[in-house]
Amino acid sequence: MSIPEQRSDATTAMAPADWSIDRAAQYYNLSGWGAGFFSVNEKGHVVVHPMGQPGPVIDLMDVVEDIRERNIGFPCVVRFQDVLRARVKQINEAFGKAIAEMSYGARYYGVFPVKVNQMREVVEEILDAGAPYHYGLEAGSKGELLVVLGMNADPEALTICNGYKDEEFLRLALLGRKLGRKVIVVIEKLSELPHLLRLADELGVEPMIGLRSKLTTRGTGKWEGSSGDFAKFGLTVPELIHAVRILKEARKEHCAKLLHFHVGSQLTEIRVVKDAVNEGARVYAKLRKMGLPIEYFDVGGGLGVDYVGTHSNGYTSSVNYTMDEYVGDIVYNVQRVCMNEGVPEPHIVSESGRAVTAHHSCIIMNVFGQIEIGSVEEIAQASIPQPNEPKVVREMREIVASMTPRNRAEAYHDAAAKKEEALQMFKLGILGLEERAVVESLFWKLVRGIADLNRGKKRLPRETKDLGDKIADQYMANFSLFQSAPDHWAFDQLFPIVPVHRMGEAPTRDTTIVDITCDSDGKIDRFIEGDGVDETLSLHALRPGEPYYLGMFMTGAYQDIMGDMHNLFGRVNEIHVFVDDEDPEDFYIEEVIPGDTIEKVLSRVQYEPADLFRRVKTALDQKVKEGAIRPKEGVSLQDFYESVMKGYTYLGGV
Numbered sequence: 001m002s003i004p005e006q007r008s009d010a011t012t013a014m015a016p017a018d019w020s021i022d023r024a025a026q027y028y029n030l031s032g033w034g035a036g037f038f039s040v041n042e043k044g045h046v047v048v049h050p051m052g053q054p055g056p057v058i059d060l061m062d063v064v065e066d067i068r069e070r071n072i073g074f075p076c077v078v079r080f081q082d083v084l085r086a087r088v089k090q091i092n093e094a095f096g097k098a099i100a101e102m103s104y105g106a107r108y109y110g111v112f113p114v115k116v117n118q119m120r121e122v123v124e125e126i127l128d129a130g131a132p133y134h135y136g137l138e139a140g141s142k143g144e145l146l147v148v149l150g151m152n153a154d155p156e157a158l159t160i161c162n163g164y165k166d167e168e169f170l171r172l173a174l175l176g177r178k179l180g181r182k183v184i185v186v187i188e189k190l191s192e193l194p195h196l197l198r199l200a201d202e203l204g205v206e207p208m209i210g211l212r213s214k215l216t217t218r219g220t221g222k223w224e225g226s227s228g229d230f231a232k233f234g235l236t237v238p239e240l241i242h243a244v245r246i247l248k249e250a251r252k253e254h255c256a257k258l259l260h261f262h263v264g265s266q267l268t269e270i271r272v273v274k275d276a277v278n279e280g281a282r283v284y285a286k287l288r289k290m291g292l293p294i295e296y297f298d299v300g301g302g303l304g305v306d307y308v309g310t311h312s313n314g315y316t317s318s319v320n321y322t323m324d325e326y327v328g329d330i331v332y333n334v335q336r337v338c339m340n341e342g343v344p345e346p347h348i349v350s351e352s353g354r355a356v357t358a359h360h361s362c363i364i365m366n367v368f369g370q371i372e373i374g375s376v377e378e379i380a381q382a383s384i385p386q387p388n389e390p391k392v393v394r395e396m397r398e399i400v401a402s403m404t405p406r407n408r409a410e411a412y413h414d415a416a417a418k419k420e421e422a423l424q425m426f427k428l429g430i431l432g433l434e435e436r437a438v439v440e441s442l443f444w445k446l447v448r449g450i451a452d453l454n455r456g457k458k459r460l461p462r463e464t465k466d467l468g469d470k471i472a473d474q475y476m477a478n479f480s481l482f483q484s485a486p487d488h489w490a491f492d493q494l495f496p497i498v499p500v501h502r503m504g505e506a507p508t509r510d511t512t513i514v515d516i517t518c519d520s521d522g523k524i525d526r527f528i529e530g531d532g533v534d535e536t537l538s539l540h541a542l543r544p545g546e547p548y549y550l551g552m553f554m555t556g557a558y559q560d561i562m563g564d565m566h567n568l569f570g571r572v573n574e575i576h577v578f579v580d581d582e583d584p585e586d587f588y589i590e591e592v593i594p595g596d597t598i599e600k601v602l603s604r605v606q607y608e609p610a611d612l613f614r615r616v617k618t619a620l621d622q623k624v625k626e627g628a629i630r631p632k633e634g635v636s637l638q639d640f641y642e643s644v645m646k647g648y649t650y651l652g653g654v
């Protein structure tokens with residue numbers, strides 16, 4: 001199911017002497033994946049450039065401070081509404097520019113597919129920023145269409161309806177036509193066409209019809225099944241011809257307004273985009289010649305985002321092209337085919353969701369502890385020989401003491417065998433718990449020694465290559481992977497993870513990250529690092545009593561909406577940040593949206609919080625009656641139970 005990213009040979013844990021803030025920005029590759037929106041300032045904090053550079057700068061640690069002052073718990077989603085606006089502008093201007101440069105004979109009418117992020121504030125912001133370009137919306141279900149009909153009131157902007165449709169869905173689309181909106185019903189399967197024509201007739205409106213073509217060009221990457229002969233949606237070539245016949249028989253050819261295709265999300269290769277556009281443009285030209293006056297050519301979604309920041313190199317979370325190249329190739333290829341076929345150039349539509357929303361939000365979480373294998377204290381203690389040690393302990397000491405760079409693979413084998421021997425002896429009852437502990441600590445001492453020798457070296461004995469990863473610290477972060485980054489769990493999608501502060505200090509710990517669910521899948525062990533991907537991430541040593549904050553970036557597309565309530569960790573607190581040049585910190589928090597309370601997630605799985613409270617109260621009352629609990633304590637325990645119920649589902653202060 002999961003397709004692992006390739007592994008690079010990136011090295012980990014830096015020598016403090018070589019460290020600098022520039023080195024940090026390079027190591028966490030902010031300029032690679034950040035699309036110009038993120039960098040590190042002289043304090044070593046991650047900063048956001050919501051309107052690009054130069055422009056206002058928001059220090060993420062100032063945002064963290066605000067979150068703390070307002071007592072909003074972590075994890076917290078931070079949305080930069082200006083980043084969203086900037087992306088809407090970028091895609092529209094990229095098309096505008098390409099169209100002008102190539103003297104293309106029509107316009108761009110983009111739509112935002114709301115499934116990518118349905119949140120009202122996100123959709124509103126996109127519509128507002130897109131208004132000058134008549135940017136529209138796409139809906140794939142009745143629920144989404146209800147939203148879109150309410151939100152998209154621009155009579156020139158498109159509303160595109162994809163997905164399988166029942167009668168209500170079709171009637172809703174026609175209601176939009178009654179309102180004078182450009183609502184286009186995309187026919188995904190042939191039977192929808194006569195159905196739509198009949199309902200339109202009944203309601204006395206002219207439908208706007210789109211035809212989805214099942215292209216043979218297939219995407220590469222994780223969504224390649226969205227196209228090709230066996231895809232779920234769209235009409236095959238014989239079905240398209242059948243559709244033309246149905247339209248002609250009903251004398252409704254003039255209602256055919258749009259040709260649609262969608263090759264898959266996060267297209268990693270520009271070649272696939274070109275192939276699909278060429279194939280689609282030919283289909284458009286042929287349909288035009290058959291008498292359908294199609295005006296819009298809809299290339300669907302798929303514009304990818306470079307989460308890794310490496311400009312591909314085979315990573316499916318990366319892409320080998322830029323937005324400008326994508327746009328230029330579409331405009332150029334449609335124009336070329338139209339010229340060749342002698343048909344008019346259609347308006348171009350794209351349904352880019354990921355590319356518009358991915359950058360605008362991140363989630364900030366606190367690291368609240370670590371799991372360390374063979375801690376410094378344990379190793380130091382085990383290193384002091386005791387009188388009358390059992391033979392197995394003495395032999396382990398001997399192996400550790402005689403390890404050299406040359407014999408390290410051999411020493412590792414010997415030590416692993418010795419550890420196993422100690423375990424067998426323990427099981428037979430001839431080795432005590434303390435002695436077994438010493439053997440294990442000595443084993444980890446050896447492993448740490450080998451990992452230190454291996455650090456930064458490219459050619460390593462095979463047996464010891466992964467030891468560094470094995471003894472990485474597990475940093476415990478206050479979040480649920482299943483709620484906040486489900487795509488990492490479902491198909492190994494990578495998201496940049498970066499400390500929000502302390503960038504001026506060398507990160508000295510090799511780590512992996514675990515979440516707070518009880519699920520062993522709730523972990524991250526693939527990271528973006530320099531110009532590659534690695535199984536561990538270098539982070540800073542935790543300081544007692546001092547919070548350490550990580551940001552997981554580029555979570556604005558799909559993650560919010562697909563998150564689930566594993567372990568009853570609910571929706572996360574959220575703030576919306578806007579640029580404000582007048583403010584000394586360049587920003588203000590426009591909105592705070594509290595995450596789910598425990599009460600709320602419990603109701604969703606059919607528990608009645610009041611009933612649970614009554615049950616616990618009854619049990620407490622009983623204990624009070626028996627004299628086991630003082631009445632006053634009983635009341636305060638009741639209050640405590642109730643206050644936890646009304647609180648946040650994530651970890652609070654410790």
Ligand SMILES: *Cc1c(COP(=O)(O)O)cnc(C)c1O
Nearest residue numbers: 262265266301302351352353354
């Ligand atoms: C999901 C989807 C999109 C959005 O794709 P992105 O890759 O996020 O831009 C667009 N159109 C259709 C039909 C989709 O199913």
